[in-house]
Amino acid sequence: MGLDSGAVHLPRVAVGAVVRHDSGFLLVRRANAPSRGRWAVPGGKVHPGETLKQAVQREVLEETGIIVRALEPIYAFDFIERDQDDRILFHYVIVDLLAEYVSGRIKPGSDALEALWVPEHELDKYGLNSATLDLFKRFSG
Numbered sequence: 782m783g784l785d786s787g788a789v790h791l792p793r794v795a796v797g798a799v800v801r802h803d804s805g806f807l808l809v810r811r812a813n814a815p816s817r818g819r820w821a822v823p824g825g826k827v828h829p830g831e832t833l834k835q836a837v838q839r840e841v842l843e844e845t846g847i848i849v850r851a852l853e854p855i856y857a858f859d860f861i862e863r864d865q866d867d868r869i870l871f872h873y874v875i876v877d878l879l880a881e882y883v884s885g886r887i888k889p890g891s892d893a894l895e896a897l898w899v900p901e902h903e904l905d906k907y908g909l910n911s912a913t914l915d916l917f918k919r920f921s922g
Contacts, residue, residue: 792859792872796836797824799916800849802882805898806917808907809844812894815862815871820907822877825892837878845896846888849880856916877916 799822800807809823823844827836834851841849856877862870889896899907901921904914 792874794827795873795875797822797877798837798841798880800880805900809893810895843890844893847885848883852879
């Protein structure tokens, strides 16, 4: 849900998971705003009382059906989306964590239109932002 332009809002904390398995990385095509229809790493909001690692593990399972073990944070950034009148629609501070594949077969959840393992040599075909592509390059084998 977007932000109400009449109220003061704090940024929300969210996580993303960089998961490599065999020769590919896990991607989802987002079903909801922000970034609806775009390919990205799986992830989402951190719930109250939840650690970053717990959030990554939950979000990956919900979006893809894959069980992962979250490791350390590897990247953090701001995601701010504004409307045509420069009002803030979304403001997230996103922390990406490295995560190890544990088990499972891909089955997209309600937050993902699609989920798949993308071979390293095909990553540039998915319209990923440059920071995500750089992360994948750092952790490619």
